[in-house]
Amino acid sequence: MTMTSQPDEHHLSDSSVGHEWWRSAVIYQIYPRSFADASGDGVGDLRGVASRLTELQDLGIDAIWLSPFMTSPQKDAGYDVADYCDVDPIFGTLEDFDALLGQAHARGIRVIVDLVPNHSSDQHPWFQEALASAPGSSERNRYIFRDGSGENGELPPNNWESIFGGRAWTRINEPDGSPGQWYLHLFDASQPDFDWSNEEVKAEFRRILRFWLDRGVDGFRVDVAHGLVKDQDFPDYTPDPDSASMGGEQTPAPYFEQPGVHEIYRDWRRVLEEYDGDRALCGEAWVSSVDNMALWVRPDEMHQTFNFEYLLAPWDASELRSIIDRSIAAFTDVGAPGTWVLSNHDVVRHATRLSLIDESPQGSGIGPDFPNIPSHRDALPRAHAATALMLALPGSAYLYQGEELGLDEVHDLPPHVRQDPTWFRTKGQKYGRDGCRVPIPWEADQPAFGFNATGRSWLPQPDRWQPLARDIQQSDEGSTLSLYRRLLNLRQQFGLGRGELEWVCDYPDGVVAFRNGNVLVVANVSAAEVPLPADAQVLASSMPLSDHQLGADTTVWLKL
Structure with a gap:
């Protein structure tokens, strides 16, 4: 197995306590299947990412975050992991990852990998062992299996619903063929939730962390970081229909924001501190307030957590001042940096979202029948203004691939090309997240706008993106790309990430x-x-x- 240099041999310099790189970094999210495709099969890959590192270095970012590239049946675009310590063949090999890591480090770019600890794929060997084992067995206890309710267990254990729509429980047939227990899946039925009260699960994820740290990664973005621990009484619960699908309600759901989750991240923090250098944990925590969000970044837990209250804030001066003020106060109280974000792979791109008149709840997406969708030309000024505001704030900032090109949400995807589980589980009532995941344009006159050399693309790119291709914007001083490059250069020059507001x-x-x-x-x-x-x-x-x-x-x- 090819290995990278050990962490203490990185050429990237480490910082003193209180001045670590992640406190002020601009981190660029790469959604690998939609970034760059070296193989030409229509799905982006790690060699494609490596081929575009020069462009990222030119942009002026400090680190990249790679959305899941691990072995997966791809029922949820890689967020259903079957092997946490290998690369899915559609993205390449471990050797490709090692090469990418080395090339990024040589350019002064750190690498954060996505880790999905709330659930695995149903194709994970552990879940297959659970299906083949008896109720109460050690194999089954790695996941959340429960007997059903009703006279013969024919009803689910409670009324919880999946984030993707439909019930959050699926009943299995026991090894003898009889109807059996139910397992919990907060997301798709192909994504069974781990039982984090199980010591074997905790030990396994310590092993996984060390596997990637040994290869030299600079940190982890933790998926559904607020959802690992469930209320062990499993009470019925009906969420607020107007809330974000991933949490954030004033009264947390019994499967989100449970206090026991913090001990997991204290354990992980101790693992990271076994390694020389500044390794970082960033949590995806959709929680009830920024004050509670700050609990995830206390000195012995995570280093960062995405500020989703800021992401969801309307374009309103009073609201923006309030959330910025409250965020800085809450994070400063625990010695953590603010972590600002406007777009990612789960939300409508902010080049469209901030100009919508009608609300689009997180995760629901927008489609061709969504009312009052602004033209790209009309919406872009507000997106530019929001970005310039965000990049001037002290702390760390995350960018989502393609926002530096001003890409809008592809709301007009035909139904037959959509792939998000939300679209299928809600029978088309919610469009899901495909619109922000379309492969990005590099060269205006090349096949698939330079995404690859064959013209294949797992989601179709809109013709309106041709003038937004990077090669056209590169030499245009008035382009979105030029604005991002200028802002990032000035942010570095004036030390805004380490400043005070x-x-x-x-x-x-x-x-x-x-x-x-x-x-x-x-x-x-x-x-x-x-x-x-x-x-x-x-x-x-x-x-x-x-x-x-x-x-x-x-x-x-x-x-x-």
């Missing part, structure tokens, strides 16, 4: 304004023009300025 109150209510070090940031969230100081030096503006007037949906960085 000081609110500026000299502007109207529809404006978000603050100082971060030597930079004054003014975001006009209103419809009215706002005058800027006549002698101000403009470092960057999300849209062109006219006579030092800040137009609607525009953010400017000024040098103090």
Whole structure:
């Protein structure tokens, strides 16, 4: 087996306590199946990622996060893992991963891998052993199996519903063929939940962490980090229909935000601290408030957690000031950085979402019949302004592949090409997340816009993306790509990620304004023009300025 250099031999320098790289890093999320396809089969792969590292280095990011590439039947795009210590053949091999890791490190880019601990694939050897074993066996106790309710166990143990739609329990046939127990799957039926009260499960994930740390990875993004521990009484529960599908309700669901989850991450933190260097844990925790979110990043737990309250915030000055204020206060109290994000593989791209009039709940997606979908031209200024605001905030920031090109949500995918389990489990009532996962465009005049050389693509790319291809934007100073490169360069130059925010109150209510070090940031969230100081030096503006007037949906960085 080919191995990378040991962690203490990385050329990437480690930082002193309080100045670790992850505190201010800009981390770029790669959804491997949609990033770049070296094999030409229509699905992106690790060699494709490696082939585009120069472009990422040019963009100016500090690290990449790779969404799941481990062995999987791909029922949920790799979030159903059958082998946590190998690469799925559609993405390549372990040798391909090692080569990618080495090439990224040589460019000063750190690598975070996605880890899915809430559930496995139903094709995982452990679950196959559970199906073949008796109720109460050690094999079955690695997962959450329960007897059914009703006279003959014909009803599920409780009324919990899957995040993807439909019931969260599936009944199995026992080895003798008789109707048997039910197993819990908060997501698809092909994704059975682990029982995290089981010591064997805990030991297995310590082994998995060490497997990847030994290869030299710089950290882990933890999927459904708030969902591993369930209320052991398994009470009936009906979620708020207007809440985000992954959690965030004021009264947490009995399968989210349970206190026992924190001891798991304390255990994982101890594993990471066995290794030299700054390894990072970032949690996907859709929780009830930023104060509770901060519990995930106490000094002995995770290092970061995505700020989903910020991601879901409307384009409203008062709301933005409030969530920024509360977030910085909550994270500062536990000595953690803010971690800001606007788009990812589960939500409508913010180049579309922020300009929607009608609400699109997280995970539901939008389709061709969704009302009032803005044109790309009309929505892009607001997306630019939101990005410029976010990248000026102190702390760490995450970017999602393609947002640096200004890609919009592909809401008009034909029904027959959709692949998200949500689409099938809700019988088309919810569109799901395919619209933000379409392969991204690199070269305007190449097959599949440069995604590969064959023109094949696991989801079809819209023709309207041709002028958004990276090669066209590369030389256009007014492009979205040029704006991102300029903002990231200035963010590094002025140390904004390590700075401190000081609110500026000299502007109207529809404006978000603050100082971060030597930079004054003014975001006009209103419809009215706002005058800027006549002698101000403009470092960057999300849209062109006219006579030092800040137009609607525009953010400017000024040098103090």
